[in-house]
Amino acid sequence: MRIYNTMSREKEEFVPLNGNRVKMFVCGPTVYDMAHIGHARTYVMYDIMARYLRFKGYSLFFLMNITDIDDKIIARAKEEGVDPLELSRRYTEEFYRDMAALRITSVNLFAKASEHIGEIIEQISVLLEKGYAYEVDGEVYFDVSKFPDYGKLSKQNPEELRRHRIEPSPKKRDPADFALWKPAKPGEPCWDSPWGKGRPGWHIEDTAISHTYFGPQYDIHGGAIELVFPHHEAEIAQAEAFSGKRPFVKYWVHTGILMIRGEKMSKSLKNFITIREAIQRWGWETLRIFYAMSHYRSPIDFDERGIEQAKAIRNRVRSLLAKMEAIKPSRGDIGAGDEWAIRAIEDHERRFMEAMDDDFNTPEAIAAMISLCKEMERYMAGEVSGAVISRAKSAFDKFSRILGVFSDEGVPRGIADGLIRLILEIREDARRRGDWDTADSIRARLRSLGIVLEDSPRGTIWRIDS
Numbered sequence: 141m142r143i144y145n146t147m148s149r150e151k152e153e154f155v156p157l158n159g160n161r162v163k164m165f166v167c168g169p170t171v172y173d174m175a176h177i178g179h180a181r182t183y184v185m186y187d188i189m190a191r192y193l194r195f196k197g198y199s200l201f202f203l204m205n206i207t208d209i210d211d212k213i214i215a216r217a218k219e220e221g222v223d224p225l226e227l228s229r230r231y232t233e234e235f236y237r238d239m240a241a242l243r244i245t246s247v248n249l250f251a252k253a254s255e256h257i258g259e260i261i262e263q264i265s266v267l268l269e270k271g272y273a274y275e276v277d278g279e280v281y282f283d284v285s286k287f288p289d290y291g292k293l294s295k296q297n298p299e300e301l302r303r304h305r306i307e308p309s310p311k312k313r314d315p316a317d318f319a320l321w322k323p324a325k326p327g328e329p330c331w332d333s334p335w336g337k338g339r340p341g342w343h344i345e346d347t348a349i350s351h352t353y354f355g356p357q358y359d360i361h362g363g364a365i366e367l368v369f370p371h372h373e374a375e376i377a378q379a380e381a382f383s384g385k386r387p388f389v390k391y392w393v394h395t396g397i398l399m400i401r402g403e404k405m406s407k408s409l410k411n412f413i414t415i416r417e418a419i420q421r422w423g424w425e426t427l428r429i430f431y432a433m434s435h436y437r438s439p440i441d442f443d444e445r446g447i448e449q450a451k452a453i454r455n456r457v458r459s460l461l462a463k464m465e466a467i468k469p470s471r472g473d474i475g476a477g478d479e480w481a482i483r484a485i486e487d488h489e490r491r492f493m494e495a496m497d498d499d500f501n502t503p504e505a506i507a508a509m510i511s512l513c514k515e516m517e518r519y520m521a522g523e524v525s526g527a528v529i530s531r532a533k534s535a536f537d538k539f540s541r542i543l544g545v546f547s548d549e550g551v552p553r554g555i556a557d558g559l560i561r562l563i564l565e566i567r568e569d570a571r572r573r574g575d576w577d578t579a580d581s582i583r584a585r586l587r588s589l590g591i592v593l594e595d596s597p598r599g600t601i602w603r604i605d606s
C-alpha cells in the first residue's frame with residue numbers, strides 16, 4: 141500500500157521499520173474546551189487508518205498524547221477561576237467521552253503530558269548538554285541555528301522561518317528559536333527542574349512521550365495540517381538532536397482542514413460546533429460516513445448537504461443489511477444465475493481495498509460500497525441464493541470493520557440481531573392470532589427505541605432509524 145508522506149510530498153510504498161509492527165503517534169487535543177467537529181474529522185480519519193492497518197494484518201500500536209498543561213489551559217482556568225490541572229482533567233474526561241461516542245476505539249494509549257514530566261526534563265537536559273539548547277533566567281530554548289535541517293518538513297529556509305515570529309521574546313538568540321521549558325508565574329502549575337520551577341513547552345511533550353514508548357524512531361506521525369509548522373518541525377529538531385538518529389519518523393501524515401460553509405470555524409463567527417452537539421443532531425454513524433466521504437488530505441466544507449448525503453448512504457446500507465438478514469433464500473448453492481452477483485461482490489471488494497491501499501482513499505472505497513449496494517438491491521429483486529447473500533454479508537462486514545460503521549456496539553451484533561428477531565416472531569404470532577393491539581404496541585415500542593419495522597409480503601424487516 142502507498143501513503144502520502146508530507147516530508148517527500150509524494151505517495152510512498154508503505155514499509156514499516158520493523159517487519160509487521162507499526163508504531164503510530166497522533167497529536168491529541170489540548171484539553172481546555174469541548175472538542176469540535178474539526179478535531180473529530182482528524183481523529184475519525186486516523187481511527188479508520190488504524191482499523192485498516194490492523195485489517196491488513198499489521199500489529200499496530202496507536203499512541204495519542206493529551207496536552208493537559210499549556211498556555212491556553214492556564215488562560216482559560218484563570219477566566220473561570222479554577223485550577224488549571226482541574227480544568228484539564230475535566231476536559232480530558234469529556235474528550236474520552238467524545239471519542240467513545242464516535243466509536244474511535246483504535247487508540248492503544250492516551251498519554252498525558254503532566255504524567256511525563258520526568259522524561260521531558262531528561263530530554264531537555266540532554267539537548268542542553270549536546271549544545272542544542274540554551275538557558276536564560278529559568279527559560280530553556282532550542283537553538284535552531286545548531287540544527288541545519290530545521291525547516292525540512294515545511295520546506296522553509298531560515299529567513300522564512302524567522303518571519304513567523306514564534307513566541308517573541310527578547311531572551312531568544314534567534315526569533316525562530318522555540319521554548320522547551322518555561323518558568324512558572326505565581327499560581328501556575330509547575331514542577332521542579334534543574335532550571336527552577338516551571339513547565340514544559342508544547343513541542344517537547346510529544347517527543348518525550350513518543351520516545352518513552354517508541355524509542356528514537358517510528359513509522360507514522362499524524363496530526364492536522366496546521367501542525368506542520370512550527371509544531372512538527374520542532375519535534376523533528378528535538379528528537380533528531382536528542383537521539384542522533386534520523387529520520388525520527390518515516391511517514392508524516394496530515395489531515396486537511398475543516399471549514400463550515402466556506403468559513404473557518406471559530407467561536408467569534410458563532411459557527412463552532414462541538415462533537416457533542418454534532419452527534420446529538422446527526423448521529424455518530426452519519427458523521428463518520430460524512431468524514432470518510434472526503435479524502436483525509438482534502439480540505440472539507442461542513443454543510444447540511446454533505447451531511448444529508450452521508451445520512452442517505454447510511455440508511456441505504458443499513459436497509460440492505462437488514463434485508464439480507466431477513467431474506468429467505470430460495471436455494472443454498474450458487475446457480476447459473478448467481479455467478480454475476482458473486483463476480484460483482486468480488487470486484488467491488490477488490491475496488492474497496494485498492495482504494496484504501498492508495499493512501500487511504502476512503503471516498504473511492506465508499507463509492508465501491510455504494511455501487512455494490514446497488515448491485516445487491518438488483519440481485520435481491522429476484523430469487524436469491526444463500527451462498528451469494530453470505531458472500532455479500534462478508535464483504536459488508538469488512539467495510540464495516542474498516543470504516544467503523546454499521547455495527548451496533550454495546551450488545552454484540554449477533555445477540556442484538558437475535559433479540560430483535562425473537563421480538564419480531566412474537567409480533568408475527570400475535571398478528572396471526574389477530575391480536576392487533578399487541579402487534580401495534582410492539583411496533584410502537586420498537587419505534588420509540590429507534591427501530592423501524594417494515595412489513596412486506598416477504599416478511600417483516602427492521603432497521604435503525606436515524
Ligand SMILES: [Zn+2]
Binds near residue numbers: 168346371
Ligand atoms: Zn503534538
